[in-house]
Amino acid sequence: MLTPEDAVLSDELNHASIIDGIRLCKANKYRYKHMDLGDLEAKLKEAQKHRLRLIATDGVFSMDGDIAPLREICGLAKRYNALVFIDECHATGFMGPNGRGTDELLGVMDQVTIVNSTLGKALGGAAGGYTTGPKPLIDLLRQRSRPYLFSNTLPPAVVGSASKALDLLMESNTIAQSMTAKTARFRNKMAAAGFTISGNDHPICPVMLGDAKLAAAMADDMLERGIYVIGFSYPVVPKGKARIRVQISAAHSDEDIDNCVQAFTEVGRKHGVVP
Numbered sequence: 001m002l003t004p005e006d007a008v009l010s011d012e013l014n015h016a017s018i019i020d021g022i023r024l025c026k027a028n029k030y031r032y033k034h035m036d037l038g039d040l041e042a043k044l045k046e047a048q049k050h051r052l053r054l055i056a057t058d059g060v061f062s063m064d065g066d067i068a069p070l071r072e073i074c075g076l077a078k079r080y081n082a083l084v085f086i087d088e089c090h091a092t093g094f095m096g097p098n099g100r101g102t103d104e105l106l107g108v109m110d111q112v113t114i115v116n117s118t119l120g121k122a123l124g125g126a127a128g129g130y131t132t133g134p135k136p137l138i139d140l141l142r143q144r145s146r147p148y149l150f151s152n153t154l155p156p157a158v159v160g161s162a163s164k165a166l167d168l169l170m171e172s173n174t175i176a177q178s179m180t181a182k183t184a185r186f187r188n189k190m191a192a193a194g195f196t197i198s199g200n201d202h203p204i205c206p207v208m209l210g211d212a213k214l215a216a217a218m219a220d221d222m223l224e225r226g227i228y229v230i231g232f233s234y235p236v237v238p239k240g241k242a243r244i245r246v247q248i249s250a251a252h253s254d255e256d257i258d259n260c261v262q263a264f265t266e267v268g269r270k271h272g273v274v275p
Contacts, residue, residue, distance in 0.1 A: 001140065002027035007050040009043050009082070011035065011057045011068070018056055018087055027054070034061075037072050044080040053082035059102030060090040063237050063245065064206055065199025067095075070102060074111035085114040089129075090204060093122025094250070099169045099176030113137075119154075124161040128154045175250050179203055182257060183248045189261040194274035203248040206232075207264065208241070209273065215242040218267050225263040 002008060006027040010018065013034045022029055030047055033039040040055070047053050055077055057068045070086070077084045088101040096104030101117070103109045114133040120126060131141060141148065168175060183203045190197050190207065198206040209215045212233030219231040222244075233242035248257070268274035 002052065002054060005051040007047040008054045008056055009040065009047060013061050014056065014058055015062055015087060035069055037069060041076055044076060044082060053080065054085055055082050056085045059086045059088045060202055062090050062204065063232065065202035065204035067102060067200045067202065070106045070108045074108045083113040084111065086112055088115055088117040089121060092117040093169060094176050094179040094203065098173045119158065119162040123165040126158045126161060128158055179250050182252055185254060186248055186257045190264065193261060193265045195264065195268065205246040205248060206243040207246060208243045210240055210242055212242040214271060215244055218271055219244055221267040222263055227260050227263045
């Protein structure tokens with residue numbers, strides 16, 4: 001899509017897939033500080049010399065569960081005549097009143113130019129993904145996107161399950177709304193137990209621990225109690241910000257969530273994390 005005459009402006013904490021895509025494209029590259037609108041504006045001013053400007057950001061950032069300030073980003077894009085691209089892999093299916101994603105949640109569906117998302121998480125959890133945008137852009141990608149052109153099509157079973165997931169979301173917002181309640185239940189109970197949970201009320205709930213060995217040891221102890229969680233540390237996250245990333249699912253019951261909090265509390269006490 002972008003040529004050497006163009007520019008792409010990327011949040012510094014964007015997902016690895018976005019970073020790899022930017023490395024492969026021929027555009028001029030600008031990286032702005034994480035969700036820093038002042039730095040983004042400065043980079044947009046600097047990039048005015050280029051033909052096209054594309055702001056690329058995750059809608060939700062996968063390691064922290066924080067939500068991009070899309071209203072403000074879209075405002076800057078309008079002021080500086082830029083396009084907005086969002087990756088919705090960690091938002092499609094459950095963010096927003098009807099589960100349409102971050103752009104629905106923040107009321108900017110008509111201002112985001114391109115949406116990239118996955119079928120491998122909320123929409124079936126198998127494989128594949130998609131890009132939506134203006135028809136001329138999609139027509140261009142069909143002819144010029146090498147990973148699309150030279151890959152096999154998705155297996156019919158994957159397409160069928162993803163299509164059914166979309167049907168369920170379109171028929172009712174019950175599933176999406178249940179995620180909001182379950183996420184609040186987990187976050188509130190964990191905070192009451194003394195844990196620090198990062199993110200903006202997102203189902204990705206990073207339990208911040210700081211120490212890599214502690215995160216790994218606690219994850220092992222959780223597994224012994226029947227709770228499967230993963231410890232993340234450097235280089236996946238910055239040094240000193242090791243955490244256990246918990247992901248709440250619509251399939252979890254309130255009992256599941258309470259059992260998880262109880263296990264975290266026991267393990268946290270064992271390791272001196274909570275009183």
